[in-house]
Amino acid sequence: MQGFYPLFTAIPLGMAFINLLMAKISKKVADYIAFIATGVLAVMAVRMLFEPVFVYKVGGWPPPWGILLVSDGLSSLLLVVINVIGFLAIIFSTKYMTTYTAKPKYYTLFLLMIAGMNGVVITGDMFNMYVFLEIASIASYALVGFGCEKEELEASFKYLILGGVASTAILFGIAFLYSMTGTLNMPDLAQQIEILGMNKALGFVIALFIMGFGLKASSVPFHAWLPDAHPSAPAPISAMLSGVLIKALGVYSIARIMFHIFGPEPMISSILMFLGALSMVVGVFMAVGQSDVKRMLAYHSISQMGYVTIGLGLGLNPNVDPAVAALGLFGGLYHLVNHASFKSLLFLCSGSFEYRTNTRNKYEMGGLIRRMPITSTTCSIASLSISGVPPFNGFWSKLIIIIAFLKAGYPLYGAIAVLVAFMTLISFVRLQKDVIFGTLPEKFREVKEAPLLMTLPLIILAVLCLALGVAYPFVDQAMLQAAKDTLLDKMAYMSLLTGG
Amino acid sequence: MPDIDEEIRDTSKGMTSIVKTVVRFALGIIVIFGAYIVLYGHLTPGGGFAGGVILACGYIVLTLAFGRQIALRKMNNKAASILDTSGVLAFLAIGLLGYTGGYFFLNFLGRGKMFDLVSAGTIPLCNIAIGLKVTASLFAIFLALSIFGRFISSLVDEDE
Structure with missing residues (x-):
C-alpha cells in the first residue's frame, strides 16, 4: 500500500482526463469511470487507516530536496472523509446531474477537485500544497458556476475573486517562509523555525496564513463567498464544498501548519479561538432568517466550522493543562468528521427535495414525509445530528468541546458553544416543521420519492451519522486518537525528515 | 470547402495584406522559436510552459491576421481539446512509468552526457x-473567449 500513496492524486487526475477523451466517443462511460475511480479511492482511503506512519519520496529524491508525501493519523483521517463523501456524492450525481447538460465535464471537474484535495492532504511540501490547493479551488470555482444561470455565475465570480485573494496571501506567506528558512519541505521548515524562534516576520506569515486558509475554511471575517457559493452549486457539489472542501483546504491546512510548523503558541491559539467563537455566533444568527434551504445550511456550515476552529485553537494553547488541550483538539477533530457526515447528508437531502419539487424555498414545501419518506427521514436524522440531540454524533463532539472549554477555564467560550448549539436546534426544528412535517401543499400531492441511486447515499450517510454517535468508543480508537496524537506530537513530525 | 490558398488571399477576411505578409514571414x-524553447527546456531558460505559450501565441497571431x-x-x-488532454495524460504516464524503478516520477531513463540535447532522462519528455x-x-481558451465575445456582442446588438 505504501508504494501506491501518490496514486491518491494520480488516479483522479488521470481519470478526469481519460473521462474527457472517452466522452468524445460515448457519453455514458463517464458515469462508470467516475464511479469506479472514486470507489477505488474510497477503498484505498479506508485501507490507509491501518497503515503505520510513513513518508514517501517522490522520484526517489531524499528530503529536503525532493517532495515528501506524509502519511500519518491526520492525513489518513482526512483521506477517508474526502474519498468516502466523494464516492457517495458521485453516486448521488449519476441521477441528479441528468438535469444539467455536459455531465462528463462535471465529472472531470469533480475528479480534479478530489485530486487537489487528496494532494493537499498527503503532501509534506509547502509549495506542493499550494499547487494542489489551487487545483482544488479552481475546479470548485468552475463547479459553483456549473449551472450557468445569472446568480450562479455571480456567486462563482465572487468566489473566484475572494479565493484568488486568499491564494495570493498564502503564496506570499510561503514566499516569506522560504526567504527566511531556505526550504519548502514541511518537516524541515518545522526544524528551521524551531532554531529561528518567533520573530515579527513569522508573525506576519501567520497572519497571512490565517487570512488565506481562514477564507478557504470560511471562518467569520472571511466568510462572504460561502453563503452565495454553496446554494448556487449543484447539490452534490454543495455537499462536497461544505462537507469536505472547506475542511481539506482550510481547517486541515491551518491545523497542519500551526501545529507542526509553528508549534503551540498562545497568540495563534487565542486568534483561532476568537475566530471560531465569532464564526459560531455570526453563522447561526445569519442562518435564522433564511428562506432558501441551501442558503440556511451554508450559514450553518460557517457556524459549525467555528466549533472545529475553536477546538483546534484550544489544542494550540500551551498554557492550559495538556490533557484539556488534547480534549479540545479531539472534540474539534471529532466534530470535523461529524460535520462532514451530517452536513453533506443535509445538502444531498436538499438536492433530493429540489429534484422532485423544483424549489428550495422552505416556505413553499411542507409535509413531504408523506410523499418522500426516505429523504425526509434521513433529513430528519441529519437535523437532529447537527443540532446536537443524543445519541446522534453531533451531540458527542459538541459535548466534548464544551467540557474542554469549561475545564480549561474559558467559561465564556463554553457558554457561547452551548448557546449556539441551542440556536442551531431551534433553526433545525423550524426546518423540519416547514419542510418535512406540516401540511402538504396541493401542488406536491403527486410528488414521488427520489430514485434509488439518490436515496442510497442518503441512507448510508444517515447510518454513518448514527454510527459515529453510538459507536463512539470504537471510532475514538480507530481514527481520531491517531489524528489527535499526530497533531500534538511536533517532534515526531520533525523527525520524519530523517526517519522516513 | 474552398481552397486554402484562395481563402488566404481573400482580402475581405482578417487584417490588411501588410499584416498578412508580415505574419507569413514571422509565423x-x-x-520554430517556441519549439526550440520547449525542446531545450532542460538546458536553457524556458521549458514546457514558456515554449507552449509562444506556440499558442503563434496560433493566436494566425487567427488575428487571417481570421478564425x-x-x-x-x-x-x-483537436485542441484532444491535444490538451493527451498532454496531461502523457505527463502522468511519465510519472507512472517511474514505478518501473520503484518510485513515482523516478527519472528512469539514462541521464546522458551533460548539455546534450538528448540528456537529463525524462525531463525533456515532461517538457x-x-x-x-x-x-x-x-489556444482553446482563446477560441472560447472569441466565441463567447461574439455571443455577447450579438446579445448587445439585439438589445440595441
Missing part, C-alpha cells in the same frame, strides 16, 4: 508533454 520563426476560419483549419477546437498541453489549452 514560421515564432513556431484559417486558424481552425490548422487546429480546430476538438514536451507540458508544451503540448499549454499550447492546446491556451
Whole structure:
C-alpha cells in the first residue's frame, strides 16, 4: 500500500482526463469511470487507516530536496472523509446531474477537485500544497458556476475573486517562509523555525496564513463567498464544498501548519479561538432568517466550522493543562468528521427535495414525509445530528468541546458553544416543521420519492451519522486518537525528515 | 470547402495584406522559436510552459491576421481539446512509468552526457508533454473567449 500513496492524486487526475477523451466517443462511460475511480479511492482511503506512519519520496529524491508525501493519523483521517463523501456524492450525481447538460465535464471537474484535495492532504511540501490547493479551488470555482444561470455565475465570480485573494496571501506567506528558512519541505521548515524562534516576520506569515486558509475554511471575517457559493452549486457539489472542501483546504491546512510548523503558541491559539467563537455566533444568527434551504445550511456550515476552529485553537494553547488541550483538539477533530457526515447528508437531502419539487424555498414545501419518506427521514436524522440531540454524533463532539472549554477555564467560550448549539436546534426544528412535517401543499400531492441511486447515499450517510454517535468508543480508537496524537506530537513530525 | 490558398488571399477576411505578409514571414520563426524553447527546456531558460505559450501565441497571431476560419483549419477546437488532454495524460504516464524503478516520477531513463540535447532522462519528455498541453489549452481558451465575445456582442446588438 505504501508504494501506491501518490496514486491518491494520480488516479483522479488521470481519470478526469481519460473521462474527457472517452466522452468524445460515448457519453455514458463517464458515469462508470467516475464511479469506479472514486470507489477505488474510497477503498484505498479506508485501507490507509491501518497503515503505520510513513513518508514517501517522490522520484526517489531524499528530503529536503525532493517532495515528501506524509502519511500519518491526520492525513489518513482526512483521506477517508474526502474519498468516502466523494464516492457517495458521485453516486448521488449519476441521477441528479441528468438535469444539467455536459455531465462528463462535471465529472472531470469533480475528479480534479478530489485530486487537489487528496494532494493537499498527503503532501509534506509547502509549495506542493499550494499547487494542489489551487487545483482544488479552481475546479470548485468552475463547479459553483456549473449551472450557468445569472446568480450562479455571480456567486462563482465572487468566489473566484475572494479565493484568488486568499491564494495570493498564502503564496506570499510561503514566499516569506522560504526567504527566511531556505526550504519548502514541511518537516524541515518545522526544524528551521524551531532554531529561528518567533520573530515579527513569522508573525506576519501567520497572519497571512490565517487570512488565506481562514477564507478557504470560511471562518467569520472571511466568510462572504460561502453563503452565495454553496446554494448556487449543484447539490452534490454543495455537499462536497461544505462537507469536505472547506475542511481539506482550510481547517486541515491551518491545523497542519500551526501545529507542526509553528508549534503551540498562545497568540495563534487565542486568534483561532476568537475566530471560531465569532464564526459560531455570526453563522447561526445569519442562518435564522433564511428562506432558501441551501442558503440556511451554508450559514450553518460557517457556524459549525467555528466549533472545529475553536477546538483546534484550544489544542494550540500551551498554557492550559495538556490533557484539556488534547480534549479540545479531539472534540474539534471529532466534530470535523461529524460535520462532514451530517452536513453533506443535509445538502444531498436538499438536492433530493429540489429534484422532485423544483424549489428550495422552505416556505413553499411542507409535509413531504408523506410523499418522500426516505429523504425526509434521513433529513430528519441529519437535523437532529447537527443540532446536537443524543445519541446522534453531533451531540458527542459538541459535548466534548464544551467540557474542554469549561475545564480549561474559558467559561465564556463554553457558554457561547452551548448557546449556539441551542440556536442551531431551534433553526433545525423550524426546518423540519416547514419542510418535512406540516401540511402538504396541493401542488406536491403527486410528488414521488427520489430514485434509488439518490436515496442510497442518503441512507448510508444517515447510518454513518448514527454510527459515529453510538459507536463512539470504537471510532475514538480507530481514527481520531491517531489524528489527535499526530497533531500534538511536533517532534515526531520533525523527525520524519530523517526517519522516513 | 474552398481552397486554402484562395481563402488566404481573400482580402475581405482578417487584417490588411501588410499584416498578412508580415505574419507569413514571422509565423514560421515564432513556431520554430517556441519549439526550440520547449525542446531545450532542460538546458536553457524556458521549458514546457514558456515554449507552449509562444506556440499558442503563434496560433493566436494566425487567427488575428487571417481570421478564425484559417486558424481552425490548422487546429480546430476538438483537436485542441484532444491535444490538451493527451498532454496531461502523457505527463502522468511519465510519472507512472517511474514505478518501473520503484518510485513515482523516478527519472528512469539514462541521464546522458551533460548539455546534450538528448540528456537529463525524462525531463525533456515532461517538457514536451507540458508544451503540448499549454499550447492546446491556451489556444482553446482563446477560441472560447472569441466565441463567447461574439455571443455577447450579438446579445448587445439585439438589445440595441
